[in-house]
Each structure stands twice: as structure tokens, then as C-alpha cells.
Amino acid sequence: MRRLAAVQQKVPCVFLTEVKEEPSRKRHLQHFQVVATEKLNPRAEASHVQSSIATEKLDGTCCYVSSYQGRPCLWARLDRKPNKQADKRFKKFLQSHTSCKDFTWNIEEDFKSVPECWIPALGVQHQNGQPVPDDNGHIPGWVPVEKSSKQYCWHASAVNYDAGVALVLRPNTDNGDVLEIAAVPLSELLEQTLELIGTNINANPYGLGSKKRPVHLLVPHGALQISNPPPVNYSQLLRWFHDCEEAKVEGIVWHCLNGTLVKLHRHHLGLNWPNGAPFLNTRPVVISLSLALLDLDISSQDLFAAFSRLAGQSFDHIQDIHLET
Template structure:
């Protein structure tokens, strides 16, 4: 089954409710979004029972599409309202409770975006212009270019001269273990991925260290969940709490019609991150043979450091140490 690309916010597989107490997921958020025991009607209509369940990986979302005529990695960049417009929006939500009828002046209410910014696929248009979602944001992307310090960790995971990305995936010979290898960016066109590593989201997988950081790209839908319990509230909670495969941030279901649905541990009131996860406790092999490329890689880059470890196996992903 083809994996869906993450261009928009993914709805929860269960109907959610809001609880008035501080979020354990987002700092300064004074409410929790929790899953009820009722399946989302949209998920039922998308045949969620026959969907492909995959691990939700904890990182930052990326996208591969063309830029300057070449396949490029793009970083998530949502166009957000100005302070004045956001204040007006929040006041409206407080009095009306819904964002559906709020009027945005797209030309004046939103901050200027960087050069080459593009809206995410599926963003609604109003008079031919991208229009904000229910949260008041316009999801979008900006190209990751060398020299941009804001995206320096993204840059580590790609090499445009070679046209490749550093990917973490299941090992073909043994799907129970992992492999770090190179994939041509052209083979990833129009796919979305998750960037994980030392300086991303507090590094929940314990990858690398501050002296020698490691950042890897994981195409969405890469890690298929094999032993998922029945799709009911209690069974899923038990799976998260008691199965080794359940030591993940969450689940994303890829439906046959292209729809995506998710379930985060926080939706169930469960803790994340964990000291040991299903991902960082698996064996990993580095396959980084650069001999086939007629290009001299800088040994100080992540690609150069990993190439020194070509064919080296580690008992766990978090055991990798670079020189």
C-alpha cells in the first residue's frame, strides 16, 4: 500500500475532547486534547480497519520537491498571523468558540514569508490565495539551502552535489534491525519525511551527542507496525503500555483512499518520551560506501563521518558514536 504524504495536520483516529489542565506535550498550553472511546467517523468512512498502521516518529516534518531545477529537501514553515491579527483571532474564538466564520485578510493579517515559500498541498484557497486553517496558520514549506543557520541540522542530512539524503530505514536482509544508508533525492520526490536526531525535539531517541551530532531522515510510513491490537481504546492503551513495539510516540494509519489518521500517546494520557524506545533499541548497520561516487566528501561532515563507519554494526541506534 502506498504511504500518504503529510501535508496537512492529521486528525486523531478517535473523537477527541479538551480537558482544562496543562498539557504534558506542549509547554505553556493550558489544556489537553484527549481521545474518547469513539472512533472518528471520518476514519470509519476511510476503512480504517484495512489501513496500514505505521510508527509515528518524533521529529520535524520535511518534504522533497524540486528547487532550482533539482530535487531539494524542504523544511516545514507555517505562515502565521501578525500579533495584532492573532489577538483578534483569539478574542473571536473566546467569544464564538469556533474559527469557521472568522474573516482573515490574507494580504494584511499574515507575516511575510521567506523567499521561495510554497503552501502545503491541500491548503484551501480564497480568491486564488492560500487561506489559513482552523488554527489560523497556513501550512507551507521553504527550501533547505546551505548557509541558512536556521536549517543547519536539515542540511546535515542531505548532499546536493551528490543528490542524496541520509536515510534511516529497516534493513532489507533483516527488517527487525535498522540501516543508515543513502537514497537519491530523486527517488524521494513528493514524499514527506521526518528529521530526527541530536538537536531535534529534545532528541527523544538519544541519537549522537552535542560534540558529534547525528541527524537522519525517515520517510513517513517507513516503520510498519506488525502486532497492533484491535482498534479500540482499551486495547490500544494496553498495546502502548505492555508491548515492546508499543514503545513509540504514536501511530499513523495510511488508508487506501490516501487519508491519514494518527494517535499520540498523549491522546491517551500516556507519557512520552521514554528512556528506551522501540526505535533506539534496535540493531543498526551503517551502509555508507562512497566509492561509487566520483566526489570527495568533506570528512568533517555527517556524511563523511558516517562513511568512515561503513559496514559497522551497532547493537542499538543510540550506541552510534562518531569521531
């Protein structure tokens, strides 16, 4: 029996939202946008969001570390989506109904096939042993990233299964204001989610690497805490996003003490992203890995070897790091 993977289906907005008939600021060709109202989401209020930990929402793709075939493995996000016929039927149903709750899915026939190794994400509801699609008609889930994967080659470049390590960007252990790029054992990341950012992810807003020398890094979710977050109040958050250097981020994710996560994206406030140099790019970075300690070939061409050749060096900004081609 397949076990369920970590992380809930979807992180809700910290405020209640409404739909505006205007072109989306987030998704190309989407002719509407979801915007925040000034009313706090009851789920956030019940979770005491005002006393939660505010962290930077990064613009990448979600990943997950868990065991696969007896070893720690990186998993890529893969939502199971309806086929054309079922999607057309679902959208037609939504035109005449205010909720999708009464729509009937046939999981065996209505959805595109996924690899046998696919597993649904934690939080996906089940009925009669079958996963239930979310309000968008998707079933969030994960697939393991193989060493030689072509479809997930950028994910694969950030892990080395021979050494059992991941290439991680995180706050430096000695100085939290400084970031570090380190080789972290996958065993230390088990059952955690991370964001993959880099050259070929979401138009690369952080300017990592180049076409000739792509760079992709994993950032643990919740690792980049916001030092002076504003109160969870619509007008104060809007002012913060407008005025503060630290607010040049895609959004905020609040980690509540009861485990609930809620978020606010810039587009929820009608603001553009990216908007100038991201705050991540203003922070100094130190390279804190050595392949000699990992017993790997420092002359190889992978990212671990390239960063290892810069071991101990510091940079004013992450985009200042230029790897050998």
C-alpha cells in the same frame, strides 16, 4: 504560479477528541490538553482504518522532497502564522464563538511575511487565489533548504546536494527487523515526506549524536511499520501502549488504502512521552553507505563522510554509534 506541495495540512486523530482543562503533556505552558474519546473518528471509519497499515509516529520535524530550481531539494516545514494584532483578534473571536469558520482573515495584512520561495502545503484551501488558514490560524507550508542555510543547518546536514543524496534511516532491504543508515538519491524521494530526527530536534528522545558531534537523519514517513498492531479500539490501544515493548513510540499513524492518514499520540491517551527507552533504540542498525561510490571526499567532516568510515559495521542500538569529532 507556485505549485502546491505534498501532504495535507494536519493529520487528524483516529478518535474524536475533546479538550480538558489540564496542563498539556505535549506542549509546555499550554494549560489544556486534547484527549481522545472512545468514539472512532467518522473520517477514519469511512476510510476503513481497521484494514490500514499501522506505522510508528516519530518525534521529529516534518520535511518534504521536491524540485527547486531544477533539482531535487529538501524542504523544511514553515507555517505562516498571524502577526500579534491578528492573533489577538482571532483569539478574542474564539472566546465568543464555537467555530472559527466565520472569522475573516486579511491574508495580505494579518500574517507574518515568509520567504518568496515559500509554498503552501497540499490540502490548504484557497479562496480568491489566497490560502485559507486552518482552525489554528496557521497556513502550513514549506521552504527549500539551501546548502549553506543557517536557520535550517540541521536539515542541511542530512543532505548532500553535490552528490544528490540524503542521509536516511530505514528498514534494511534484506532484513526488515534491522535498520540501516544509507545515502539515498534525492531523486528516489521526490514528492515524499520524511521526519528529521536527531541531536537538536525536539530534545532528541532517541539519543542520537552529541553536542560535539550532532547527528541528524531523515526517516521516510510510513517506513517503520508496526509488526503486531492492536485493533483500532480505545481500550485495546490503551492496553497496547501500556504493556508492549513495540509500543514505546510517540504514537501511531495509520495509512488507509484510500490515502487518508489518521494518528494517535500517546498524549491523546493521557500517557507521557518519552517513556523509557524508545522502541527505535532497541533495534540493531547497519551502516550501508560508501562515499567511494558517491565520488565524495571521505576525509571531510560532514555526516556522510563520518558514516562512510563506518561502512559495513553493525550496531546493537542506534545510540551505540559514536562518530569521530
